[in-house]
Amino acid sequence: MDSNIIEGRNPVIEALKSGREIDKILVTKGNKEGSIKKIIGMAKEKKILIQYVERNKLDQISTANSHQGVIAYVAAYKYYEVEEILESAKNSGEDVLLMILDEITDPHNLGSVIRTVNAAGGHGVIIPKRRSVGLTATVAKTSAGAIEYVPVAKVTNLARTIDYLKNQGVWVVGADMDGENVHYDSNLTGNVAIVIGSEGKGISRLIKEKCDFLVRLPMKGQVSSLNASVAASILMYEALRQRESK
Template identity: 70%
Template sequence: MSTDKIVGRNPVMEALKSGREIDKILIAKGTEGGSLIKIIGKAKDRGIPIQYVERQKLNEISESNAHQGIIATVAAYEYSDLEDILDRAKQRGKDPFILILDEIMDPHNLGSIMRTADAVGVDGIIIPKRRSVGLTATVAKSSAGAIEYVPVAKVSNIAQTIDRIKEKGIWVAGADMSGAKEHYNTDLNGPLALVIGNEGQGISRLIKEKCDFLVKLPMAGQVSSLNASVAAAVLMYEVFRQRSTADN
């Protein structure tokens, strides 16, 4: 594991030149000129998100004022790609079981999801490049070591990735309260990709439309939804239960 932030103009530029995986670049509002223009241009060429923030935020992240108005957040671990995840399932000699996370923002949620994913044999996790937490040091710690064993692919477009997954003969199920059946009344055997939505908004409309079917978790209390990592754990274990039953 390496640092999850790069501070200062020259270090960020060198990271861009080297092809280092960068989640996003934070730039202080009102910062202009010189090397910053080149950094922004190179970042845009690579499709790296740029976010303009107050200088105080950079002070807090860098723990000093020596950031020169720019900080890049980087992956604490290397990402895989979709083909790696599909090959992993093939090598295991079982139906693929993939998790797609639609804009999960909380690093503790992602870490917790990874921990459960490892426990139930998920072949890999797919996250979007934008509006999603990446593989930070906090995620690594929250995963309790699972980050070493669960591949994570970061993709530019979740909707297009779902289309690719479907072409491989994998069914796509979304977790949503509008689902026709409860998770335990739905057949979750066979090649499957499970979609978990954002902590606040759930699965986006477009991604929901891309799903082959939706499943819901029954709720008897006053709170209308579960924490994203809890909902993911319940659904992952239902897939695990059904597969285990089918194998016996």
């Protein structure tokens, strides 16, 4: 049984009431009557993502065959507020080092990034609510325990969050093949948040425009990009190297 899904109307309502961390709720298309209407209302109030899908999609996901037209994906771990992560970083007496992931949907990539952030002394990871994998059991397993130590924030509006970070004195650096400088020729010391985009599309246009500057990783072979978690590792460790050598 998938421990990250809750099936059925009453179980989902109870999960919403209890304040359980819910990533998204799937509801069958056209189904907005009775308790389903109540679930939709509660989810909207809590700003939880609702997706309307065909019934056969829920049939495929269901493990107990009792979904009653609704399935909730719950987080395996607690999410933090961005403010909490910044506060914790400042209390450590270290310069802030964050990783922002723009539309990373592979749980193995998210888990690997969380593991690297912990190993390289980073303070947290920020992901968007939409078009992003959440804190699933697969993410937790891939992180090799690092998920217990690295706070993850899930935000409604990534662009607005970047504006907030900049107002808090954090430099936002995007990884992009069109970056002006190679990563090791760029200053990654001080309060820094590194942005990694999805493997297919890279960083979205709006988020790219929000970055203070872009850096590129030198590519000598035939392929034009690296796996997202590998790129994140290279940049996190370059930031660590620069900080250690100061």
